[in-house]
Amino acid sequence: MTSPFAVLRRPLAIAAAAAGATVLGGLTVAGGTALLEGAAPAPARAQGTPSLLEFRWDNNRDYRKLYYFVTDTTRLKRSEYYLILKPKDRKTAILKLSITIPESFDVKIDPKDVKLCVMKEGGMLSRTRCLQEIPAVVEIPKGGRAIEIFPNTPVPDDKTIGVYINLFNPFNIGMYQFNALAQAPGDVPMSGYLGSWIIQIDPSN
Numbered sequence: 102m103t104s105p106f107a108v109l110r111r112p113l114a115i116a117a118a119a120a121g122a123t124v125l126g127g128l129t130v131a132g133g134t135a136l137l138e139g140a141a142p143a144p145a146r147a148q149g150t151p152s153l154l155e156f157r158w159d160n161n162r163d164y165r166k167l168y169y170f171v172t173d174t175t176r177l178k179r180s181e182y183y184l185i186l187k188p189k190d191r192k193t194a195i196l197k198l199s200i201t202i203p204e205s206f207d208v209k210i211d212p213k214d215v216k217l218c219v220m221k222e223g224g225m226l227s228r229t230r231c232l233q234e235i236p237a238v239v240e241i242p243k244g245g246r247a248i249e250i251f252p253n254t255p256v257p258d259d260k261t262i263g264v265y266i267n268l269f270n271p272f273n274i275g276m277y278q279f280n281a282l283a284q285a286p287g288d289v290p291m292s293g294y295l296g297s298w299i300i301q302i303d304p305s306n
Contacts, residue, residue: 165190165296167281168222170229174303176274182266183229184298185220186281191295193285194255199292200248200264201280207271210248212239217250220263231265255286276301 167190173180184200198217202210217237223229236253248264256262271277277300282292 163294165294167296167298169298169300170223171300173270174301175305176270176272176302177305179267179269182268182300183220183231183263184266184279184281185222185229185261185263186295187222187261188258190281191258191283193283194257195252195262195283196255196286197284197292198250198252198256198264199282199284200250201282202246202248203277203279204246205271205273205275206277207273208268209245210241210266210268212241212248214267215239215248215250216265217252217256218263218265220261222261229263231263235262270302274302274304 168185168187170183170185171180216231217235217239218231219233219235221227221230221232235256238251238253240249240251241247242249248266250264279298279300281295281297283295284290284292
């Protein structure tokens with residue numbers, strides 16, 4: 102006799118596979134969190150960029166979502182990235198800003214195509230843009246897994262700033278987590294976590 106749980110498990114497995122989850126025994130693992138069979142996953146949270154969704158089932162106080170704007174999310178398309186840091190996203194001036202890039206984001210970034218700016222955050226009637234470039238030295242460490250930005254003078258925390266990047270999107274579609282780390286002026290050269298930009302790359306039409 103077929104167990105009723107076996108009947109439930111088949112459609113659940115199909116739904117889980119579509120959401121990128123894994124079925125282990127009687128549990129569905131999605132984003133690192135186990136869900137009981139029959140329990141609906143947490144609702145998707147709207148992302149800062151228009152028409153994109155962020156799927157995270159493991160949101161916690163150690164993860165902070167940052168706003169961004171991307172002109173084109175299609176794979177292999179040239180796009181402009183505006184990675185925003187609002188005054189509420191930081192508590193001190195910034196002596197050094199580091200952005201970690203996931204290894205799967207297979208794109209070569211030229212330091213000449215990266216700028217630190219005072220940003221205007223867009224909305225329904227206006228687009229996010231760079232208002233004023235902040236003089237800084239931009240370095241890409243060997244391997245290309247980070248962008249390190251050294252402003253000529255510490256950047257205060259009273260304005261919306263951001264990192265502008267001009268690049269070609271990667272071939273692989275999916276969601277990529279960029280993390281922002283900042284070093285404040287002081288005697289201890291340590292960088293603290295500011296938040297993350299979750300960027301989605303979409304398939305070609």
